[in-house]
Amino acid sequence: MNMIKKMKMKMMVMVMMMVILSEGSMIEQTCKETPDFNLCVSLLDSDSRSSSADISGLALILIDKIKGLTTKTLNEINGLYKKRPEMKRALDECSRRYKTILNADVPEAIEAISKGVPKFGEDGVIDAGVEASACERGFKGKSPLTSLTKSMQKISNVTRAIVRMLL
Ligand SMILES: *[C@@H]1O[C@H](CO)[C@@H](O)[C@H](O)[C@H]1NC(C)=O
Numbered sequence: 001m002n003m004i005k006k007m008k009m010k011m012m013v014m015v016m017m018m019v020i021l022s023e024g025s026m027i028e029q030t031c032k033e034t035p036d037f038n039l040c041v042s043l044l045d046s047d048s049r050s051s052s053a054d055i056s057g058l059a060l061i062l063i064d065k066i067k068g069l070t071t072k073t074l075n076e077i078n079g080l081y082k083k084r085p086e087m088k089r090a091l092d093e094c095s096r097r098y099k100t101i102l103n104a105d106v107p108e109a110i111e112a113i114s115k116g117v118p119k120f121g122e123d124g125v126i127d128a129g130v131e132a133s134a135c136e137r138g139f140k141g142k143s144p145l146t147s148l149t150k151s152m153q154k155i156s157n158v159t160r161a162i163v164r165m166l167l
Contacts, residue, residue, distance in 0.1 A: 036157065040062075044062070047065075055166055062155065062162060063109050063121075066125070067106045074099070077095050090135075093135060093138045106128070108124040109122075118163050132153055136149040
């Protein structure tokens with residue numbers, strides 16, 4: 001390899017490293033402004049779409065995580081009907097609450113952010129946390145869903161902070 005080729009290679013490696021570093025710090029800088037840095041970074045780092053996303057792209061990825069957690073929680077609720085039949089009332093309430101997240105909050109937030117009206121996106125994201133808390137209360141302190149509830153409250157808060165950066 002001649003000198004010029006070597007130099008070109010070195011330059012390319014340097015540019016690639018800079019791109020990788022700046023992507024990392026874009027996620028980190030954004031996550032620093034949220035109430036849960038570690039959760040924010042781990043959710044975004046584990047998603048390949050994050051590397052090319054702007055702030056509204058990161059918000060959409062997190063809304064997708066809310067959707068995933070909602071589906072997971074609804075599956076858990078469905079399983080609990082057999083294991084804990086005495087909890088039917090609270091489970092019905094939770095099922096209704098999580099379907100609201102899935103069928104109203106998530107699509108509303110996605111549409112608002114995609115269309116560039118983040119103000120309306122914030123409402124759906126906040127409501128996901130509100131619905132999860134309401135579900136939790138229905139068990140009167142004996143919730144089998146506490147850790148899923150906490151996850152939803154945390155993701156909702158982190159996502160809200162990022163959506164607010166778009167306002
Ligand atoms: C989410 O944010 C609300 C409002 O700021 C706060 O009261 C609540 O403790 C937060 N929840 C979690 C799990 O971080």
